[in-house]
Amino acid sequence: QSVLTQPPSVSGAPGQRVTISCTGSSSNIGAGYDVHWYQQLPGTAPKLLIYGNSNRPSGVPDRFSGSKSGTSASLAITGLQAEDEADYYCQSYDSSGVVFGGGTKLTVL
Amino acid sequence: QLQLQESGSGLVKPSQTLSLTCAVSGGSISSGGYSWSWIRQPPGKGLEWIGYIYHSGSTYYNPSLKSRVTISVDRSKNQFSLKLSSVTAADTAVYYCATHWDRRFDPWGQGTLVTVSS
Numbered sequence: 001q002s003v004l005t006q007p008p009s010v011s012g013a014p015g016q017r018v019t020i021s022c023t024g025s026s027s028n029i030g031a032g033y034d035v036h037w038y039q040q041l042p043g044t045a046p047k048l049l050i051y052g053n054s055n056r057p058s059g060v061p062d063r064f065s066g067s068k069s070g071t072s073a074s075l076a077i078t079g080l081q082a083e084d085e086a087d088y089y090c091q092s093y094d095s096s097g098v099v100f101g102g103g104t105k106l107t108v109l
Numbered sequence: 110q111l112q113l114q115e116s117g118s119g120l121v122k123p124s125q126t127l128s129l130t131c132a133v134s135g136g137s138i139s140s141g142g143y144s145w146s147w148i149r150q151p152p153g154k155g156l157e158w159i160g161y162i163y164h165s166g167s168t169y170y171n172p173s174l175k176s177r178v179t180i181s182v183d184r185s186k187n188q189f190s191l192k193l194s195s196v197t198a199a200d201t202a203v204y205y206c207a208t209h210w211d212r213r214f215d216p217w218g219q220g221t222l223v224t225v226s227s
Contacts, residue, residue, distance in 0.1 A: 045205055046214075048213060051211070057215070097171060103155040
């Protein structure tokens with residue numbers, strides 16, 4: 001059971017907008033730790049997608065955005081494309097160290 | 110641009126020690142501001158942080174694995190290593206090395222599958 005809670009799956013049609021939630025507690029996200037998001041395409045290593053709650057590394061399309069409020073964070077993907085089909089993970093910290101969400105599988109219908 | 114590459118035994122017997130190495134290219138492992146991390150992913154499951162080592166040599170481990178984990182750095186070879194002792198089938202996973210900086214992991218190695226089986 002992961003410290004950060006994500007929905008196991010989400011889906012959307014091409015062109016639509018989807019959001020993935022990441023729910024923590026006052027010990028991690030709510031304690032002020034930043035949230036980072038990773039995209040894992042099938043059969044590949046995870047790749048940093050969003051850092052510091054809402055920042056995109058160079059090369060990440062602006063269709064991807066992140067936000068944080070209280071003890072939760074969200075990843076939004078607009079203009080959904082077939083190539084976005086992947087697993088998405090949130091990551092933060094607590095007093096024990098690094099914590100990950102359980103991951104969300106995004107299916108593009 | 111940093112690049113990381115894992116190597117090591119893909120098959121380990123139960124109760125033995127898993128050993129992996131991560132070669133760093135495109136930069137020095139002694140660079141300040143970075144730490145060097147191991148993360149694993151059991152087949153079909155999510156990510157689990159194992160631990161990291163700072164350039165100073167300080168280490169931080171996942172409390173659930175701390176008693177069995179050792180991460181070390183070999184500056185002469187620009188690489189760092191993972192040892193996990195007393196392995197069981199539950200330790201079967203893809204093991205990733207990653208650069209840890211500003212509290213995020215970037216970049217990651219491609220990962221290496223380690224199977225624990227007799």
